[in-house]
Amino acid sequence: MLEAQSIITILFVSLGIIFMLVGSIGILRLPDFYSRSHAVSKSDTLGVVFVIVGLIIYEGFTLSSGKLFLIVLFIALSNPIGTHALARAALKKGLKPLLHDDKKGGETS
Amino acid sequence: MNKLSLYSLSLSFISLMLFWVVMSGFFDAVHLTMGVLSVAGVMAINYKLKTHRFFEDDMDDLKELRYFRAVYYFFWMIYQIIVAGFHVVKVIANPALPTKLSVVTFKVDLPSAHAKMILGNSITLTPGTLTVDIDGDNFLVHALDESSYSGIISDEMPREVLKLFETEERQVISDIEITTKN
Numbered sequence: 001m002l003e004a005q006s007i008i009t010i011l012f013v014s015l016g017i018i019f020m021l022v023g024s025i026g027i028l029r030l031p032d033f034y035s036r037s038h039a040v041s042k043s044d045t046l047g048v049v050f051v052i053v054g055l056i057i058y059e060g061f062t063l064s065s066g067k068l069f070l071i072v073l074f075i076a077l078s079n080p081i082g083t084h085a086l087a088r089a090a091l092k093k094g095l096k097p098l099l100h101d102d103k104k105g106g107e108t109s
Numbered sequence: 110m111n112k113l114s115l116y117s118l119s120l121s122f123i124s125l126m127l128f129w130v131v132m133s134g135f136f137d138a139v140h141l142t143m144g145v146l147s148v149a150g151v152m153a154i155n156y157k158l159k160t161h162r163f164f165e166d167d168m169d170d171l172k173e174l175r176y177f178r179a180v181y182y183f184f185w186m187i188y189q190i191i192v193a194g195f196h197v198v199k200v201i202a203n204p205a206l207p208t209k210l211s212v213v214t215f216k217v218d219l220p221s222a223h224a225k226m227i228l229g230n231s232i233t234l235t236p237g238t239l240t241v242d243i244d245g246d247n248f249l250v251h252a253l254d255e256s257s258y259s260g261i262i263s264d265e266m267p268r269e270v271l272k273l274f275e276t277e278e279r280q281v282i283s284d285i286e287i288t289t290k291n
Contacts (some may be wrong), residue, residue, distance in 0.1 A: 018198075025201060025202070026197075029201060031210075032210075034251045038239060038251075041236065042197050042198075045234055067131060071131075076234065081230075083233050088194060097212055097241075
């Protein structure tokens with residue numbers, strides 16, 4: 001019989017893995033650079049955060065869980081800056097975002 | 110070059126020292142002395158960076174920040190990220206891929222560069238929206254579909270950012286322009 005703590009941990013870690021999986025699928029499915037970076041930033045913010053929150057619950061209230069919480073905080077602070085820097089560099093280099101009406105151009109919509 | 114206030118210096122010392130204690134886990138005199146020395150070294154190296162002003166209204170301390178609002182904003186932000194994250198998962202996992210890629214430009218009326226930085230980071234952190242460029246007061250945001258940017262153009266998120274710094278409420282964003290065609 002599993003304890004409640006382990007069950008919650010398993011739930012959170014599985015949810016995080018699902019987010020990362022969908023993020024990877026999104027990288028393959030979405031059409032251009034900017035929309036793909038949405039998929040990457042989501043799998044980072046939510047996937048990694050859910051996995052680490054699950055580990056914090058597994059660990060309980062110890063020093064290690066404090067360190068894990070700091071990891072969450074630093075990911076949440078640095079991830080948007082990295083994504084923004086990449087997107088801005090792409091825009092400055094002249095990469096035009098693929099927009100909704102262009103994509104549907106040839107097809108019947 | 111302007112000087113750092115005692116408040117700002119003690120704030121960075123306390124936060125760095127807390128970081129050291131959490132990372133080391135030892136409370137004896139030797140480890141704490143090493144911690145004080147390393148923190149002093151880090152602060153000495155970063156002194157020039159902290160005194161440099163990238164913008165006119167840059168601040169080295171967080172006196173204008175309302176701390177109770179900041180705690181509330183932290184949890185509100187987590188809630189927004191989770192809601193938006195499930196929405197983006199639904200969009201990507203849908204076989205029809207119902208995206209509506211669009212570029213939203215708008216002007217903001219926020220008191221400082223820090224407030225704009227917080228808004229820009231929050232927009233990028235929320236799945237489905239991505240701050241591509243900030244030029245003065247003008248934001249350029251790339252969005253995955255309509256409900257992704259609805260939180261921004263309905264002025265909900267910008268108002269929360271404004272409340273972090275000021276008590277009065279006002280319309281923050283204006284000149285919204287949604288482009289779905291190049």
